[in-house]
Amino acid sequence: MPSSFEALTVDAHGLALHVRQRNAAGTPAVVFLHGWLDHSHSFDLVAEHLPESWRLLLLDFRGMGRSAWLPRHANYQFADYLVDVEAVVRATGVEAVHLVGHSLGGIVATAYAAARPSRVLSITLIESLGPTGGPPENALVRLSGFLEDLERAPNRKRYPSVEAAAARLRENNPSLPEHAALHLARHGTEPVEEGVAFTFDPAHRRRFAFGYDDAQWLAISSAVTCPMQLILGSEGFRFDDERSRARLAALRQLRPPLTLPGGHHVHLEQPKAVAQALGQFIPPTR
Template sequence: MPAAAFESLTLDAEGLPLHVRQRHPHGTPAVLFLHGWLDHSHGFDPLCEHLPEGFRTVLLDFRGMGQSGHAGPGAAYHLSDHLLDVEATLDGLDLPAVHLVGHSLGGIVALAYAAARPERILSLTLIESLGPSGGLPAGALQRLRGFLDDSRRPPNRKRYPSVEAAAERLRQANPTLSPDAALLFARHGTRQEPGGDVTFTFDPRHRRRFGQGFDEAQWLALEAAVTCPVQILRGSRGLSPSPPLLQARLDALRTLVGPPQVLEGGHHVHLEQPQAVAAAIATFVQPTVRSTP
């Protein structure tokens, strides 16, 4: 029996339209997926094929990415804005509490939201994500200078002759991305321009550097505030902080359930091992439910 299709919805985040896809709106448990930087919700499609049919599965496009609206002229994107995206999704779908799954940037947002709204998060699955790289305090000045410099550069929306060419550009930026995964991102993350070329749908202003960021002490304080069960999934060839930093962050998560699970793959391990990642999520959020074969 084929998996049920997702319905596309547009939710309001204080006037900004957010694109959300949902399957089984009356199902349980409710699981909200948050994608990585410059990605979009379709990056979870292969994984969702292996989730239990009864799950209420919700996929969000962050503002300025995927099919969600872009910030207005003169605006910038900050990490805290994406927490507003999560809150608008929960409110718009009338979800009092959910299980959160986040990849990369999505994991950073998920953890920060779980710290700020502990009553709304039932569990936290972090895929290739354990916090931002804020750097040393001495880098704060250079960060501000970089932010101001970037704000003077006009957004550069590059054009590609085909979806396949856009997919190849993604692989150049992330060599661990498989051809199929890159094509998936390009097919759902580009639009055709007059003349036939394609451009990525994300707002190019997302490439600008942030003016502010969490230092390590602040981030560890957020981790310590998380009260729900947490699991961490990592790729064997993925990204990782230095061993001392990694251990400090793991130690700060008081509700971490077991050591990180390492699966064969790179930074987008959920695309390389969709069935294994889906099984880990299903077992974690509802131990009595098994993923489909």
Template structure:
């Protein structure tokens, strides 16, 4: 049967409006997709065309990105805040459990949430994501300095004459992004300004550096707390952590199912190979459906 159209919903995250799209709300299994940094839920649109149409497919815009609300003056964005976004989505949609799929930042959030709420996660798919790079301990002081320096700079929302110009800027920042993918990001990730230009919808404060981060031992402890089945999907030209770091993080995932699957493509491999990546997700999710879904 053909897939139902997505409906847009606004959920409450302790007063902050979160934009969520879902289709087939009565379907099973329920699968929640989490996008990458400065991206939005439409980054999964090409992939969703190849997913089983009877799934309850849910796409979240993280706070300060896509169509979700921005935090108020004086506030900032932290990784743990996005775990609140996930919990607000599950609670707002009355989902006791869900399968999580996360790309890049979304994978980091998905992994951390699965560690904190193991009883709510049926399976975990990480696309181009194995955790943040905290760096060596001696970088902690410089991180704090960067955080304070960035807080002094006013948010700068750049303007572009057209959606196409905004898409080209995305490609300059991420050369592996295809023209079609960049245009998809720009079409759904910009709004016209009163002057008739285009500006990205994400809160520019997301570009500020964090004051704190996980060190490697802390992150490995989070990974070790995962109890659901995990699969890792990577692009052949995507992120390239050192072999030692990659292997250490894979080893810490005690419920990892098989080695990482590698697809031709870059960091946004799910946009370059949507059918193949969707097939890998569908196979994995169906293999891990349980009565809790």
């Protein structure tokens, strides 16, 4: 039976981040980074199949899961997530960690490893190959959208039950098994008047003021020097266009991608296979 996780509070320059840790004395140290509007429990099913000897740290990004929200009227930006990773890596007390990132978490892991190469030993990307990107002229469109979003009040939708919240998750991810959706909903909602609401800050739905264009992202991702692996779902995001091929080529230390049956949340659909891939990729020490 896997050992239990302990809850930690990590300070990210004054913001309290929620982190769950298993086996604080273990090695290697592996930090898990979840996707947009998800939370650390999205990796629970994978963790059940990972070695007890590993030190696991599962982060809730700021404004998601059980981590603190920014003050009202503040805005989230992509670089904030790098601050969160930096805070967790420093809190481990080890020189370097292995990163596992799903979707948004994979984008953050790649950017962090490029900026902090000495702190990252390896990266496992799950359904993640970079931001939307596009040509440089998209920057103006993005800025306009950012200002437009400021005029819209964040809407925190209510659901009559956890089951109804889980059903909403499956609308966006039809391949997500019912038990996995319920797991995400149980750990990702809280009681409110008239039912439950997801714990993420609805301000996360606003567009970023700044985003990397294709050329900038290629420059960042090509700077990653640690070993990398990419795990894809057969029914997940499509990475077979010209942009994706350029991004794959830029990742110099990337192994041939592994495709498993499933969708964008393939780690929830195939947790044992994903754990096996991690076990074969991450060395048993460091």
